[in-house]
């Protein structure tokens with residue numbers, strides 16, 4: 001299985017390392033042509049507005065909508081989650097808008113800009129070390145979206161079919177269980193397509 005990590009800006013090498021630890025072949029994706037060679041894609045953390053601008057510049061805005069339409073799974077972490085969201089609270093700029101979720105950027109306030117905590121993540125772990133860095137929150141979800149994790153009653157990880165997202169940074173830990181979960185999703189969708 002070959003998984004790409006969108007390498008326009010942000011925490012690319014960290015995702016590649018954990019995807020490999022989880023058992024996949026992982027590549028940095030810099031050109032839209034590479035999307036044809038991969039079975040799933042990670043959108044890393046970073047600065048979502050910067051990644052959004054570069055996505056538009058290099059044609060990833062339309063190419064990734066086609067990628068998702070082929071039911072190839074996408075996993076967005078932090079800024080990647082913001083790029084996947086259908087709606088960004090109070091903001092209007094180019095992003096993918098693939099998931100039926102509304103998000104707020106930098107939602108944890110100044111004192112809590114960065115922190116770590118152990119959270120249960122459904123079907124992944126009871127005690128996943130969640131690293132939050134100027135993290136977004138999911139304010140609301142559509143009926144096809146499944147909540148995977150909450151922190152203080154706020155949604156911080158979710159899944160909608162072949163789309164997965166987390167406000168925190170699993171790639172900044174040594175724990176590959178969330179990446180293993182994503183690889184299982186990719187396998188499921190490959191099996192669906194083969195039938």
Ligand SMILES: NC(=O)CC[C@H](N)C(=O)O
Nearest residue numbers: 045046047048078079134
């Ligand atoms: N660690 C991150 O990815 C931070 C996301 C960033 N605060 C944004 O809004 O894009």
